[in-house]
Amino acid sequence: MQELDTTSIVPLYKQLKDLILKEIEEGRLKPNQKIPTELELSERYQISRMTVRKSLAQLVDEGILAKKQGKGTFVQEPKMTEDLSSPNSFTNLCKRNGKVPGGRTLKFILEEATDRDMKELKLEPGEQVIRVERLRLADNMPVMLENLYFPGHLKNILVENLDDTSLYQILHDKYGLVTGNSVMEFEISEANSYEAALMEIRAGSPLLLVREIVYDQYGQPLHRTKSLLRGDKFKYISPRMNVIKN
Amino acid sequence: MQELDTTSIVPLYKQLKDLILKEIEEGRLKPNQKIPTELELSERYQISRMTVRKSLAQLVDEGILAKKQGKGTFVQEPKMTEDLSSPNSFTNLCKRNGKVPGGRTLKFILEEATDRDMKELKLEPGEQVIRVERLRLADNMPVMLENLYFPGHLKNILVENLDDTSLYQILHDKYGLVTGNSVMEFEISEANSYEAALMEIRAGSPLLLVREIVYDQYGQPLHRTKSLLRGDKFKYISPRMNVIKN
Numbered sequence: 485m486q487e488l489d490t491t492s493i494v495p496l497y498k499q500l501k502d503l504i505l506k507e508i509e510e511g512r513l514k515p516n517q518k519i520p521t522e523l524e525l526s527e528r529y530q531i532s533r534m535t536v537r538k539s540l541a542q543l544v545d546e547g548i549l550a551k552k553q554g555k556g557t558f559v560q561e562p563k564m565t566e567d568l569s570s571p572n573s574f575t576n577l578c579k580r581n582g583k584v585p586g587g588r589t590l591k592f593i594l595e596e597a598t599d600r601d602m603k604e605l606k607l608e609p610g611e612q613v614i615r616v617e618r619l620r621l622a623d624n625m626p627v628m629l630e631n632l633y634f635p636g637h638l639k640n641i642l643v644e645n646l647d648d649t650s651l652y653q654i655l656h657d658k659y660g661l662v663t664g665n666s667v668m669e670f671e672i673s674e675a676n677s678y679e680a681a682l683m684e685i686r687a688g689s690p691l692l693l694v695r696e697i698v699y700d701q702y703g704q705p706l707h708r709t710k711s712l713l714r715g716d717k718f719k720y721i722s723p724r725m726n727v728i729k730n
Numbered sequence: 731m732q733e734l735d736t737t738s739i740v741p742l743y744k745q746l747k748d749l750i751l752k753e754i755e756e757g758r759l760k761p762n763q764k765i766p767t768e769l770e771l772s773e774r775y776q777i778s779r780m781t782v783r784k785s786l787a788q789l790v791d792e793g794i795l796a797k798k799q800g801k802g803t804f805v806q807e808p809k810m811t812e813d814l815s816s817p818n819s820f821t822n823l824c825k826r827n828g829k830v831p832g833g834r835t836l837k838f839i840l841e842e843a844t845d846r847d848m849k850e851l852k853l854e855p856g857e858q859v860i861r862v863e864r865l866r867l868a869d870n871m872p873v874m875l876e877n878l879y880f881p882g883h884l885k886n887i888l889v890e891n892l893d894d895t896s897l898y899q900i901l902h903d904k905y906g907l908v909t910g911n912s913v914m915e916f917e918i919s920e921a922n923s924y925e926a927a928l929m930e931i932r933a934g935s936p937l938l939l940v941r942e943i944v945y946d947q948y949g950q951p952l953h954r955t956k957s958l959l960r961g962d963k964f965k966y967i968s969p970r971m972n973v974i975k976n
Contacts, residue, residue, distance in 0.1 A: 553934035571974040672961030688799035690936035715918030728817040
């Protein structure tokens, strides 16, 4: 067991912090593993609890550790990061994060457009949508439940085997359509029992709910997407140009 | 009590959906109010439970209703929407959403830069940051806990009474600095006991954790922000230009 150096000019809280980081980097502390309590750390290293608290607070702030209410402090599994400035696909997302992508198409149906479909895809009452529901896996763990909605007149995509790489290819090849701008929405949702069962989590667990309307090169809606992502597995990064704060 | 019209060409699920929407619009069903169960609705309107289920599913999907695990289905209070394409300030956000903004500065301190500060604000070890912690209220309800971190050399902002409208004005007037680009991160976090007490929620409640690094017109970091927002109160909208999907 390494000791802290009380003669060093490096503050003790910083030494403890670096020591914990090293334990994590070198794999002695593993993702989701519980770390010793404040009291245990203060006794083990003969430092005040306030010093321990400062080290842990910074590691929590930096997302290295996570406090779980009433359970203790755990090594945070790094979240998969979706960078909205680069080309988006689940396959790319997994690759960039060192995970093996997988998936299962659960539903692939032509159904009546809902009010939201009509509004967001500019459809008339009675028109249909093609809905594709897919469960996405990273390293064999279900992490995302995705529903894509296309205007019913794009029926030709139905005849193809829809996977992530071919979808936009089909839209291009059969319809000459490519993606233009989009609008995204981020919020928190609670898993219902259906979603929880599919994602192997407890009903009521917080999910990141991401909705997107994707427009084609002419500014017409190409599809909408509703994605539910495990809150403990993902984060989104979004660059913004020329922000105005006032 | 209104009846459904079985002779209409409008499907029954759609009639029930419109009826519930009307009850909400006209204020007979209020935000956070529990609606009758599937069984009660099916008996009251003499329709099948499957029809009721379809109506409710669409209203949940549209964010009008929310299912709470084991508790029932409730009228969702509309979430405040931050639109990242328009000038950002909490004051604007509240005004756009019909709420009265309020706030309290909790901390205003000069402290040692953490590793994250050094990395994100490009500071050297031993440099300081100015940290401003503010609690933000909408209609007197605490909804957001915000921490802003400025490089220590921008000390002159410390001498001013920092409120939302004056901050960027001070940076402009005293330093000639204006906002350029930024990078945002979105993820889910759990409220710790400190955050929960301030925001008057239960510890462990899901919060939207939004981090931002704001750069100045020369591409240098101007400040970083860590905001925790009540997950049941907020959503973010972000437009994207020329998205690439593959």
